[in-house]
Amino acid sequence: MFDQKPFDEAAYIERITTQSCFICEILAGRLPHHLIYQDDVAVAFLNKYTSLYGYVLVAPVSHREAVTGDFSLDDYLALQRVVYHVAEAVRQTVPTERVYVLSLGSQQANAHVHWHIAPLPPGVPFEKQQYAALINQGRILDIPDDEMAALAARLRATLDRLSAREENDHGEV
Numbered sequence: 001m002f003d004q005k006p007f008d009e010a011a012y013i014e015r016i017t018t019q020s021c022f023i024c025e026i027l028a029g030r031l032p033h034h035l036i037y038q039d040d041v042a043v044a045f046l047n048k049y050t051s052l053y054g055y056v057l058v059a060p061v062s063h064r065e066a067v068t069g070d071f072s073l074d075d076y077l078a079l080q081r082v083v084y085h086v087a088e089a090v091r092q093t094v095p096t097e098r099v100y101v102l103s104l105g106s107q108q109a110n111a112h113v114h115w116h117i118a119p120l121p122p123g124v125p126f127e128k129q130q131y132a133a134l135i136n137q138g139r140i141l142d143i144p145d146d147e148m149a150a151l152a153a154r155l156r157a158t159l160d161r162l163s164a165r166e167e168n169d170h171g172e173v
Contacts (some may be wrong), residue, residue, distance in 0.1 A: 002147075004139040007049060016109040023059045023112040034152035036089070037159055039163075041075075042082040044117075046148055050135035052118050053143070054094035054151065057116035058083050066111055067103050087117045089159040094151075097122040100134070 015043050016022065025031035027043060036044040036056055047055040060079055064070035069078065096119040103115050120133055143151075 001141045002055065004136070005142040007136075007138050007140045009138065010050065012107070019062060021059075021112045022110070023114060024063055027061060028035050028079055028084045030125065034148045035087060036152055036155045038083065039082075041078050044086045046152055047116070047118075049140050050143070051134055051140055052120065053141060054155070056086055056090055056117040056155070057114050058086050058117060058131065059112055063070050064113050065105075065111045070113070085116065085162060086155075089155050090119050092162070093154050093158045094119050095121050097124065098129075100130070115129060131155070159169050 019025075023043070024030060025044060026033045033048070034046040036046065037058075038061070042058055042059060042060055044058045047057050058079075059069055060071075060075075068076060072164070081100060087101055090096065091099050098120045100118040100120060101115060102118075103113060105111060105113060114132075118134060120129055123134060
């Protein structure tokens, strides 16, 4: 669907190890992104360096670094509720055989804890699934900015529809 372009891993590593937290920069409005969702708990946005169409990152709004240790159980479950809803929006918006949900990062770089929601498209051979699909042999999709914006809008619309349905079904969001 989209061409691939080389991913400059060395430049990426240089950037994430020498610059301030990219999630905090996004939240401060200093780093462009394609927003999917934001409330006082979490933010979700399209992955800039995506190997899979519809790949979204979800992070807490507050800078936290430990996947579980920096959260109370209630705070963690509130964040995971957002992860679930965003993953469902991704699954229902883009062709998806399976949704991968994982947390990656390091204390040395990308320390702001975040979850990757990565939709595996249908028909990918087994040997190119899982980790191989995420790294895609050093290449990322070359998705034009206007298509990223349109995808973000479709994901927001799906998320809004799912939230409205849940509110109607359960009286809560």
